[in-house]
Structure formats: C-alpha cells, structure tokens
Amino acid sequence: MAEPASERSDVEVVHLDMDAFFASVEVLSDPTLAGKPVVVGGVGPRGVVASASYEARAFGIRAAMPTVEARHRCPDAVFIQGHHDVYAEVSEQLFSLLRDVTPIVEPIALDEAFLDVHGAHRIFGSSFEIATGLRARVADELSLSCSVGIGRNKLIAKLASEAAKPRTRDADGHFAGRGVVRIDPSEEIEFLFAHPVRALPGVGPRTEERLRRLGVSTVRDLAVLEEPTLVSHFGNAHGRALFSLAAGNDARRVIADRPARSIGQERTFSVDDHNRASLESRLRELSGGVAERCRAAGTLGRTVQLKVRFGDFSSLTRQRQADHLLESGAEIAEMAIALLDEVEVEGGVRLIGVSVTGLGEQVATEAEQLDLFASADPGPERAREELEIAQDAIRARFGRGAIETAARFGRRDEERPGPILEH
DNA sequence: TCTGGGGTCCTCCCACTA
DNA sequence: TCTGTAGTGGGAGGACCC
Numbered sequence: 001m002a003e004p005a006s007e008r009s010d011v012e013v014v015h016l017d018m019d020a021f022f023a024s025v026e027v028l029s030d031p032t033l034a035g036k037p038v039v040v041g042g043v044g045p046r047g048v049v050a051s052a053s054y055e056a057r058a059f060g061i062r063a064a065m066p067t068v069e070a071r072h073r074c075p076d077a078v079f080i081q082g083h084h085d086v087y088a089e090v091s092e093q094l095f096s097l098l099r100d101v102t103p104i105v106e107p108i109a110l111d112e113a114f115l116d117v118h119g120a121h122r123i124f125g126s127s128f129e130i131a132t133g134l135r136a137r138v139a140d141e142l143s144l145s146c147s148v149g150i151g152r153n154k155l156i157a158k159l160a161s162e163a164a165k166p167r168t169r170d171a172d173g174h175f176a177g178r179g180v181v182r183i184d185p186s187e188e189i190e191f192l193f194a195h196p197v198r199a200l201p202g203v204g205p206r207t208e209e210r211l212r213r214l215g216v217s218t219v220r221d222l223a224v225l226e227e228p229t230l231v232s233h234f235g236n237a238h239g240r241a242l243f244s245l246a247a248g249n250d251a252r253r254v255i256a257d258r259p260a261r262s263i264g265q266e267r268t269f270s271v272d273d274h275n276r277a278s279l280e281s282r283l284r285e286l287s288g289g290v291a292e293r294c295r296a297a298g299t300l301g302r303t304v305q306l307k308v309r310f311g312d313f314s315s316l317t318r319q320r321q322a323d324h325l326l327e328s329g330a331e332i333a334e335m336a337i338a339l340l341d342e343v344e345v346e347g348g349v350r351l352i353g354v355s356v357t358g359l360g361e362q363v364a365t366e367a368e369q370l371d372l373f374a375s376a377d378p379g380p381e382r383a384r385e386e387l388e389i390a391q392d393a394i395r396a397r398f399g400r401g402a403i404e405t406a407a408r409f410g411r412r413d414e415e416r417p418g419p420i421l422e423h
Numbered sequence: 424t425c426t427g428g429g430g431t432c433c434t435c436c437c438a439c440t441a
Numbered sequence: 442t443c444t445g446t447a448g449t450g451g452g453a454g455g456a457c458c459c
Contacts, residue, residue: 046425262431
C-alpha cells in the first residue's frame with residue numbers, strides 16, 4: 001500500500017469552479033429564466049449539452065449528454081445555443097478578480113482555475129479567508145456563484161471544490177452547497193478514499209472499466225494495489241500516476257502561463273458529407289480560422305494535423321510536417337487537403353478538423369508587418385499572408401461576418417460550432 | 424439517447440542514424 | 442563492409458479533461 005506524502009500544510013492550493021457557469025450567465029442576461037431548467041449547448045440533432053442549471057440537473061440532465069436525450073428528460077426546459085463571446089467576457093472579469101489576490105493563477109477553462117496563494121496570506125489571511133473573500137467578490141461583482149476547494153495539492157483542492165458544490169435546495173427553494181471546503185491534511189486520506197476511482201484525474205470511462213475488472217471501484221481499493229501491478233496494467237506513466245494519486249500525492253504545480261501547444265478547429269456536420277470537393281472547401285474555411293487564431297496568439301507552427309470522423313463514428317488522424325513555419329490559412333489548407341487525398345471519404349464524413357502543432361515561434365512584429373506592406377513585390381506567399389492579416393483587421397473592427405470567402409458566403413448558417421463543454 | 428469542440432499527454436510503431 | 446543495437450523523431454491513435 002502506498003504511503004501518504006509528507007505533509008506540507010503551509011503550502012495550499014485553491015481551486016475555484018463557477019457553478020453552472022454558461023447557464024448562470026444566460027440567467028443573468030435574461031432574469032425571467034431564474035428558477036427554470038436552463039440547458040446551454042448544441043440545439044441541433046447532433047448537439048450535446050454544454051451546461052445545465054441546477055434546476056435542469058434535477059431532471060438528470062448533465063454536461064456532454066446529447067441534447068436529444070436532454071429534451072426527452074425535460075421537454076419544458078429552456079434550450080439555448082449559447083453565447084460564447086459573452087462567457088469569454090465574463091471569464092475575463094473573473095480572472096482579473098482572481099489575479100487581484102495572486103499572480104499565480106492557472107486557467108483550466110473559462111470557469112475554472114487553480115490558484116497558488118502562498119504569497120497572499122500576509123495581505124488576505126488564511127487560505128480559507130482568501131477563498132471566502134473570493135466567493136463574496138464573485139457574488140458581488142459578477143452576480144454569479146462559485147465553489148472553492150482548498151487542499152494540500154491540486155488533486156485534493158479539486159475534490160474539495162466538488163464537495164462544496166450546490167446539492168440541496170434551501171428554504172427558498174434555491175440550490176445551495178457549502179461554498180468553501182478546506183480539507184485538512186489530517187482528514188485527507190479518509191476524504192480521498194471515500195471517492196470513486198473515476199474522481200481521480202486521468203481516470204475516464206476506459207480506465208474505470210479496466211480497474212473495475214481488477215476489483216477496484218474506489219480510491220480505497222486502488223490504494224491497496226502495488227505500483228508494479230498498476231504499471232503492468234496501465235503502462236509506466238499512467239500506472240505510476242494512479243499509484244501516487246491513490247495515496248493523495250500530486251506533484252503538479254500551479255503554473256500561471258502555460259503556452260498553447262496546438263491550435264485547431266473542427267466541425268461536425270448536421271448531415272454526413274460524402275463529397276470531396278465540399279470537404280476541401282470546408283478545410284479551407286477551417287484552415288483560415290486556425291491561421292487567424294495563430295496570428296492573434298502571435299505564434300506559428302509547422303505541423304498540420306487532419307482529423308476525420310466517419311459516419312460510423314470511427315475516426316483517424318493524419319499529420320505532416322512542413323519545412324517552414326506556416327504563415328497563412330492557404331498554406332495550412334494546402335497541406336490539410338493533401339492529407340485528405342489519402343483518405344477514403346465516399347462512405348460519408350461526420351466531422352472534419354484541422355490543427356497546427358509544434359507552436360512556439362513568434363509571428364512578425366507590427367513594425368515588421370508595416371515593412372512588408374511597404375515592399376514593392378512581397379511575393380505570392382507574403383501577399384496571401386498580408387491579405388489574411390487585412391481580413392483579421394476588418395473582422396476585428398466590423399465583426400466576424402464583415403468579410404467572407406466566396407465559398408463560405410453561400411452557407412454561413414448551415415452549421416455552427418457547438419460551445420465548449422463546461423461542467 | 425447516441426454521442427461537440429478544443430485541447431493535452433502518453434504509448435506504440437517505424438524509419439533513420441550513429 | 443555488414444550486422445546488431447540503441448537512441449531519436451515523426452506519425453498514428455487512444456484516453457482523458459473541461
């Protein structure tokens with residue numbers, strides 16, 4: 001059995017998680033939704049739930065559930081496609097508020113973050129006082145609620161915030177929880193052991209099933225197994241991680257600025273696409289979007305990855321490395337289309353996606369770009385990149401629909417990307 | 424009921440090279 | 442020169458997270 005880690009109760013991690021974030025923001029925008037089951041997500045036939053209010057959760061509706069099933073469970077719920085730009089704005093306000101307390105804030109999603117508060121105690125008090133203060137500020141300044149967990153490491157802090165979530169209705173009929181939960185090192189093991197093994201990071205449906213076959217369903221069961229046993233079943237990295245986590249050990253630090261390793265876009269079609277020319281056109285659109293986001297992030301990559309999901313839900317990926325950094329959507333599209341040439345698509349494609357990896361190098365500075373515009377003959381590649389930069393500027397000023405390619409113009413509203421999941 | 428979108432990390436396999 | 446081996450990097454795919 002694994003030994004618990006040496007205790008360093010002076011170092012604590014805070015995990016903050018907004019409660020039903022997307023749905024709550026929708027209720028803020030439209031107060032008539034308050035108290036109703038609200039479901040945010042893809043509303044089409046292939047959509048899934050991104051966020052559900054606690055009233056909707058009472059019907060068994062959960063994130064990642066197909067919208068069709070959510071409608072079946074609660075036909076009277078209010079279904080909303082979602083407004084990602086609004087959630088991003090509120091999220092910016094949230095993170096600004098968090099960085100008032102500590103600069104070491106690690107964003108996990110729009111609505112979730114880890115905080116290293118070791119440098120904040122002198123000004124803001126104990127971790128519990130910091131967490132309580134943050135919760136009050138989120139309520140006062142954003143009119144939203146959140147749950148906060150405090151623990152010796154990320155694992156414990158995350159489980160603690162989950163324990164702080166709203167679960168029961170209060171006297172007014174509103175869903176309420178403990179709000180802030182701190183797990184003292186002395187009670188950590190009992191707290192941890194009571195969880196199903198699925199609560200551990202890195203344990204999804206597959207690993208859960210494989211563990212179940214080993215007779216493991218709780219963290220307590222898992223902690224009985226020896227490290228070599230887990231390594232033999234789950235490989236070196238995963239096996240050792242499971243062994244450590246079962247003992248409450250989690251060496252992951254809170255990292256404030258984690259650079260992106262890839263940028264991509266994918267799209268699921270409402271009806272499977274069997275036409276290669278149409279798929280190539282869609283790849284060009286996605287590649288343009290990827291290039292635009294790379295430029296906005298000030299980074300470039302040289303590896304293009306194509307992802308195809310077929311009608312039977314099987315999928316494949318193909319990737320290729322260029323001999324230079326990819327600066328335009330057209331270049332990315334060329335490589336993606338070349339990869340698509342090696343794929344049999346006549347059976348029907350459900351989803352297609354393109355991403356650029358191997359990011360790191362910075363794009364030209366503004367001054368360098370001005371020089372480029374001043375050059376007499378920039379060459380075809382530069383000219384294409386300049387054109388796309390100009391398009392970025394037009395979209396930034398007049399909105400995303402202000403300029404379109406001819407191919408895209410005809411089917412702008414055919415399908416829309418679904419929102420990012422929020423739990 | 425029938426499964427989105429944007430990511431990260433890990434493992435395995437294979438080709439290449441020293 | 443040939444062969445075996447270990448290291449390395451690219452590509453493919455699986456699993457997971459939010």
